[in-house]
Amino acid sequence: MKSIFKKIHVSSFLIFVIFLSFISGLFRDVISFFLIIIIHEIGHGLLSFYYGWKIEKIEIGVCGGFITYDEVIDKPFKEELIIALSGIFFQSLFYFVMLFLNHANIIDFDTILMIRKYHYAILLFNLLPVYPLDGSKVLSVILNVFLPYKKSLKIINYVSFLTVILTFIIMLNAKVKLEYNYVMIMFFVMSKLIEYHKNIPYLFNRFLFERYEKKVRFKKYKLLKKGKICNFMRQKKHYYVKDNHYVLEDKILAKRFD
Amino acid sequence: MMEKKEDFKRRMKNKKKEEKQSSLLWRFGFTMFVKALLVIILFLGALIYVKQSDDNKENFKKIVYKNTISFARIYDVYNKYLGDVIPFKNTFDEKTKMVSNETITYNDIKKENNGYILTVTSNYSVPAIKGGIVTAVKKNETYDNLITIQDKNGLSITYGKLNSVDVKLYDYVDKGQLVGESNKELYLIFEKDDKYLSYEEYI
Numbered sequence: 001m002k003s004i005f006k007k008i009h010v011s012s013f014l015i016f017v018i019f020l021s022f023i024s025g026l027f028r029d030v031i032s033f034f035l036i037i038i039i040h041e042i043g044h045g046l047l048s049f050y051y052g053w054k055i056e057k058i059e060i061g062v063c064g065g066f067i068t069y070d071e072v073i074d075k076p077f078k079e080e081l082i083i084a085l086s087g088i089f090f091q092s093l094f095y096f097v098m099l100f101l102n103h104a105n106i107i108d109f110d111t112i113l114m115i116r117k118y119h120y121a122i123l124l125f126n127l128l129p130v131y132p133l134d135g136s137k138v139l140s141v142i143l144n145v146f147l148p149y150k151k152s153l154k155i156i157n158y159v160s161f162l163t164v165i166l167t168f169i170i171m172l173n174a175k176v177k178l179e180y181n182y183v184m185i186m187f188f189v190m191s192k193l194i195e196y197h198k199n200i201p202y203l204f205n206r207f208l209f210e211r212y213e214k215k216v217r218f219k220k221y222k223l224l225k226k227g228k229i230c231n232f233m234r235q236k237k238h239y240y241v242k243d244n245h246y247v248l249e250d251k252i253l254a255k256r257f258d
Numbered sequence: 259m260m261e262k263k264e265d266f267k268r269r270m271k272n273k274k275k276e277e278k279q280s281s282l283l284w285r286f287g288f289t290m291f292v293k294a295l296l297v298i299i300l301f302l303g304a305l306i307y308v309k310q311s312d313d314n315k316e317n318f319k320k321i322v323y324k325n326t327i328s329f330a331r332i333y334d335v336y337n338k339y340l341g342d343v344i345p346f347k348n349t350f351d352e353k354t355k356m357v358s359n360e361t362i363t364y365n366d367i368k369k370e371n372n373g374y375i376l377t378v379t380s381n382y383s384v385p386a387i388k389g390g391i392v393t394a395v396k397k398n399e400t401y402d403n404l405i406t407i408q409d410k411n412g413l414s415i416t417y418g419k420l421n422s423v424d425v426k427l428y429d430y431v432d433k434g435q436l437v438g439e440s441n442k443e444l445y446l447i448f449e450k451d452d453k454y455l456s457y458e459e460y461i
Contacts, residue, residue, distance in 0.1 A: 017343060017344065018337065018341050021343050021344055023329065023332050023333075024326055024329055024332050024333035024336060024343055024392075025327075025329030025330070025333060025391045025428050025430070026333070026343055026344060026347075026428075027428050028428060029344050029347060030343075032346055033344050033345075034348075062345060063345065090428065108426075109353075110353060110426060110429075113353050115348075117346070117350045120350065121345075121346035121349045121350070125346070154407060177341055178341065179341025179342055179345070180341050181341065181342065181343070181344065181345040182339035182341070182345060185345060189274065249389070
């Protein structure tokens, strides 16, 4: 557990924002904002720990945290979905606790309004279907239940870029003032998204290689569409028809990696 | 019997680990000692400075206790060029602020200590003369509740003799926002750069 702290990287921009808030007198704002973010990340971390996922790195920045795992790509859907939602869940739990404290007159009304503001802002922001955010992870799980892995990677890619452009257009139209912190958030999200875009072939290959190397056993079987390797789906073992025989996917994988 | 190569390697590795751990401990102890020494030097230095003369004592008090960072000025400058500091700060409206368009209306004004006592109506809702950050919320026998608001130009206005206070410490208030209620008498102090100013320019 001690090693968890070694894995946490705090972005220097975040430290700058905290410092700036303190010398601007925005103590209450910055504390509530980052408390919410920390609790959100604790939610992710706790559930990852519960499911035994190995965490490689936790990066905490201005729009939230980003956890990279040292795990196989093809984890059970239930685990991935629950971990993706756990951040929002814990954040909401915290919010309800605050509401209760407000009811019990321990926290006053103004503070609760501020906490409410940041809670909803971070919640809605994280639900956007853009790659590093939780919303895209939930979407990814849903897509992978029905579609091949490579196709869902590409769909997430398209949806992410589309959402970013749409948000940009909406913000321009609503004449939202262009603030430096939004620029930094956009920068962070775009850099992760572009990295993801470049990594799609690598991710697909790694997905196949994991199966080949570990010879995983899934419970469900599925007929491989057209026998094509790009139609491999997550959490399913494939077979296809060749010369009136049923052949397992191992043969295709062996052909690719031997 | 000669020990196997692997056993020898393992023994060396463990020894290295032990040595590393004990040297880490030494380094930790040493840095703690240096830090403690620095703290003691600073403390004794300050003590010696203050004991030299009464002037020094006043200076020290001023620097340590009375100075505040110009929060409002920094925030204003940053806001002008780079937008808000914390993301999502102005997404939802927190609360409806009670703001009045008028300035303080008073019947009479007379000087008292460093400030002025104004005669106002009973249960008078006091509007902030200038917008800024609340840097102090105090209470004492003579002046009941007092709040100090620091604006972006470094001017600090203290509002005293308030029965009730509607703002909290480090809240940002707008000009004209109702900050509290006072009954028949309102105490005002205008201060900038450690000088007490006259009321004429402001009300």
